[in-house]
Amino acid sequence: MSKTVLKVENLTASYRKNYVLEDVNFEIAQGSLTGIVGPNGAGKSTLIKTLLRLHPPITGTVDFYGLPFKDAQRVIGYVPQRGSVDWDFPTNALDVVVMGLYGKIGWLKRPSKAHKRLAYEALQKMGMETYANRQISQLSGGQQQRVFLARALVQDADFYFMDEPLAGVDAATEKAIMAILKELKSYGKTVMVVHHDLQTVEDYFDHVLFLNRTVVKHGKTLQVFTKENITKTYGGNLRIHFAEEESHVVHPL
Amino acid sequence: MSYTGWIILTASLVGLSCSLIGVFLILRKMAMMADAISHTVLLGIVVAFLVTRELSGPHMLIGAVIAGLITALLVQWLYQLEIEQHASIGIVFTTLFALGVILISTSVGNAHLDVQHALMGEITFIPWETITLPLIGNVPEATALLAIVLIIILISIIAFYKEWKLTSFDPALAASLGIPVVLMHYLFMSLVSITTVASFDAVGAIMVVAMLITPAASAYLWTDKLSVMLVLSGIFGVISAVTGYIIAARIDTSISASMAFATGIIFLISFISSPKHGLVSKYTRPSISSLR
Structure with a gap:
């Protein structure tokens, strides 16, 4: 049995007076690759933000490696939703990746050549090195997401949280990102990913966390990814949802 | 230095300080907040005057910082009470500004503080109000104050350059890396x-x-x-200040209005002819989307 690296108990959070998360409890084992799935408004992003203290919890405790978040912050990496930043910001791809190192560089210091080399290597890993000096607004959606992944890699964290890294990316990027996630897992790193595509859950994740305001079901994909749990999480809209997913498959960009 | 020299120097210092801070206002999408704070500092100045009974630089700076922070806090508070962000800004700054105006006309009302002056400024009076500084000698007080503020701004931007950049671009990542995003926000509001x-x-x-x-x-x-944007913005600020003064001197009109007008002209020129985002280049260059 591998060791527990994240323990969430009785977590509750609200957004503008509405409860978004209620009594959330789960434990994550080291080296697992977990997909967080649930309908729109189920609180998937809020869950990640609350775990990372980007959103205030109302009740509950969150333990990383047996420590409170502040003491574990150093080893936690976060990939926000691509749409959460302004891609017209005056900066280039390499610079965005270097940002992942700002915590390590520390106050009053400039990024050194060594930092830039690390960033460049991370871009190489994502197949993006030729775009290093490209202004970020001139990258496609998939390329932007790869830059975000490179930025996470350069952080060299032990536990990664990713918010919809596969949303709206091309097939090649999706493949590249999944290869990186599997690689991270092979190093014993733990990854939690907000995911929107039920069709690929079984291929991509070894654990699934069904979320709809609270944890509907959480466990090994093989055991818990059943029609019954999907219906329980998504309610009566399952059929419609699947129809939507199929349309994604029929019309790839 | 000559009378005109002091005015041009003062105007350039205004142009430089404002345009550097402005870069981060734009990138943080807080232009409206600048409008708000520029009005509420009046209340800060009035209250500082009521407390200390003098209109000196340090008192005004402290009063302004407090007023600016109160503005930012109130806007944030209203926003949390589910009032739309821009509405919150509109409510807070007009109320605080009105309070400042009322206080001026009821409790302060003297030659040094009046609403007209607060709204439009009067750069032509600046060279007359001098203080004596060691080594430098007689300097207009407003000019000395601006120089100090510019130094504070330069030090803050250079020292925390990467933190400003990250908290402007991706505050969520910044927070997850342990950078005090909220503290940086209020520090920035203080600089504004x-x-x-x-x-x-x-x-x-x-x-x-x-x-x-x-x-x-x-x-x-x-x-x-970003670094080029800061330098360019600074240059544009100084050019606007100087051309604004020249225009005003030529046609004998308000200096501050001419300076603001000059910034508008520079923007118009940029908007039409910039190679990256200008109107002309949009028609002469293939668009990015067609290259993909």
Whole structure:
């Protein structure tokens, strides 16, 4: 049995007076690759933000490696939703990746050549090195997401949280990102990913966390990814949802 | 230095300080906040005057910082109570500004503080109010204050350059890396406040918004690099200040209005002819989407 690296108990959070998360409890084992799935408004992003203290919890405790978040912050990496930043910001791809190192560089210091080399290597890993000096607004959606992944890699964290890294990316990027996630897992790193595509859950994740305001079901994909749990999480809209997913498959960009 | 020299120097200092701070206002999408703070610092100045009974630099700076922070806090508070962000800003700053105006006309009412002056500024009076500094000698007080503020701004931007960049671009990542995003936000609001209050005497509350926003918005059109944007914005700010003075001297009109007008001209030129985002290049260059 591998060791527990994240323990969430009785977590509750609200957004503008509405409860978004209620009594959330789960434990994550080291080296697992977990997909967080649930309908729109189920609180998937809020869950990640609350775990990372980007959103205030109302009740509950969150333990990383047996420590409170502040003491574990150093080893936690976060990939926000691509749409959460302004891609017209005056900066280039390499610079965005270097940002992942700002915590390590520390106050009053400039990024050194060594930092830039690390960033460049991370871009190489994502197949993006030729775009290093490209202004970020001139990258496609998939390329932007790869830059975000490179930025996470350069952080060299032990536990990664990713918010919809596969949303709206091309097939090649999706493949590249999944290869990186599997690689991270092979190093014993733990990854939690907000995911929107039920069709690929079984291929991509070894654990699934069904979320709809609270944890509907959480466990090994093989055991818990059943029609019954999907219906329980998504309610009566399952059929419609699947129809939507199929349309994604029929019309790839 | 000559009378004209002092005025041009003062105007340039306003242009430079405002346009540097303005870059981050634009990138943080807080242009409206600048408008708000430029008005609420009036309340800060009035209250500082009521407490200390003098209109000196340090008191005004402290009053302005407090007023600026109160503005930012109130806006945040209203926003949390489910009032839309821009509405919150509109409610807070007009109320605090009105309070300042009422206090001026009821409790302060003297030659040094009046609403007209606060709104429009009067740069032509600046060379007369001098203080004596060691080594440098007689210097207009407003100019000395602006120089100090500019130094504070430069030190803050250079020292925390990467933190400003990250908290502007991706505050969520910044927070997850342990950078105190909220503290940086209020520090920034304080910088906006002291810049505004130092520029008050020269250009007033309304025109200071032009100096804060327009040079930076123009610079944004010319470059894809933050450091270049800062330099360009600074240059545009100084050019606007100087040309504004020249225009005003030629046609004998308000200096602050001419300076604000000059920023508008620079923006218009940038908007039409910038190689990256300008109107002309949109028609002469294949668009990015067609290249993909």
